[in-house]
Amino acid sequence: MQIYPNQFSQDINKALRPCYLIFGDEPQQKFDVIEQIRSKAKASGFVERTVLVAESGFSWNQLIEATQSMSLFSSQQFIELELPTGKPGTEGSKMLQEVAANLNPDILLLVHGPKIGKDVQRGKWFKVLDEIGVSVLCYPLEGKQLNAWINTQLQSHQLSVSPAGAKMISDFCEGNMLAAKQEIDKLALLYPQQSVSETQIEQAMVDQSRYNVFQLVDVMLNGENTRCVKMLYRLESEGLEPNIVIWALIREWEQLWKLKTALQNREPIQWQKFGIWRNRQSYYQNALNRLSIEQLEDIQQALTKADHAFKQNVIARPYIELCHLCMMFMGLDLRAVPLLDA
Template identity: 60%
Template sequence: MQIFPDKFIPTLEREFRGCYLIFGDEPQQKFEILQALRSKAKQQGFTERTVLVADTDFSWNTLLDATQAMSLFADRTLIELELPTGKPGTEGAGLLTDIAANLSPDTLLIIHGPRIGKDVQRTKWFKALDSIGAFTLCYPLEGNALSGWLSRRLQQAGFQFTPGCVKMLADFCEGNLMAGAQEIEKLILAYPDKQIDEQKLSQALVDQSRFNVFQLVDVMLQGDKERCVKMLYRLESEGIEPNIIIWALIREWQTLWNVCQLQQSRQPIVWQKFGIWQNRQGFYQQALKRLNSEQLTRIGDQLTQADFLFKQESVVRPYIKLAHLCLLFAGVPLLHMPLSDTEMAV
């Protein structure tokens, strides 16, 4: 049974299961869910806690022993298992499947790790554990989902606020829920009367928005020019190597080019062949409505040139060139507006 992160704690109060699978790359939601589980487990008498990490040196017999051991000091045991890669491997998968069939009601098993895909959710071990428990996927929030999360957080803190406050807060902490939660905690101390507006908020906030390259690519494919430039600015300030971004742009160009060729030859597009799941297919479709094969050819030439210059470390301000490239993907007609030599090369 899947439980969405914003519904997890209310659901936990109503129903307590023997196993929970918590995956995703959004730390704030994961932290709060794990803390809620630990607190609830303690209330339910799971007073002994065992923490395991399935790294390269991990012995799966350790987990088996933990699920079978009877403590002299506690009737019920909480076992937390971290899967650093999101996958247990062949040996671990078999053992987890067996554990799901024989898990004692006096043992609570929590498994957590990074973002996983549908391939993991379809595995035998995942389904077996889900059948006796529940799973939650904690992914970064954007747009309306982020605004809703912030609004609920402000309401829970007792604030009276305007819609503009939510938008401002979202702009400041986009891609970093932890920063949003911290800023609201600061607001509680700064404004004990719980009355805030845009002016008060602008005085109190520190811009802590954080993005990763994958988010940048999705926004670029959607054609959101303003957000694209903002993300590049933040990535530059965080010291992300330009070569990482140029590699991502080349990879996306190759995918768009291949799909474009299939469309032109009226061949069926098997999205999974390109590693593109249903939730991202629309991004590529949007991009291909803006870009024809001629435009893609020219973008490919620009990428080749930029890749060569970046590898030679002969670009003074590489993020200017990256912005130029991203805006080309977004459909801005810049192909006939090359950057000047002073902006590009030493």
């Protein structure tokens, strides 16, 4: 049974499941969920804990032995199995299915790892463990979901913050929930159970937002000018290679050109045919509504020129040029402004 991270506390407070599958690329949520399992396990008598990591050279017999061994100190065994790749492989899959079939009340199994795809979730080992336990997929939160998570964290510390203050925390730490949790903990120490103003938040916090190029292109396609510039600034400060960004922009232009051509030919857009999932369709739709064929042609020329210049290392401030290119994707008329600072 799949449960969202924000619903996990309610479920584990009701009862301890025989098995937990925790996967995802958002460390703060994973840490919170796993710590809740460990705490509940200890309180329920699972004091004997075995940690296994299925890395290269791992013997799956260790898992079988752990489920069958009896401790001198406790009859209840808590087994944590980490899958560094998110996949157990053929042998591991068979072993996990065997464990699932023979899991008794004195064994508690936790399997965790990085982000996994639908192919893993459809695997037999995952399904049989999910049927007897709970799976939690932890992904980065954005927008309203991130704001809701921040408000929950603030309430847990009995901190009173205005909507503008919560939004400030979100902006400071967007893309880095671990940093957001740390900053909220800091506010709780500085202003215990108090009402915290926007000025106090601003003075206490350090901008720890962390972005990647995939988030950047989504914001760019959606036409969010200010947020896009902020992301570019952060990516530059983190030392991201500019050629990675230009590659992403070229890829998005190619996708937009295909979509725009289909619309020009009065063809209905089949989003899945273009590999665009539901959560990103609105971004592309906004860009298509905003950009004409002529603007896309101008962007192509600018991208070609910039890509060549980047590869020749003749641009002194590449991120200024990248900002210029992103603004063109947002529909700003920059044709009269020289793109390259040669």
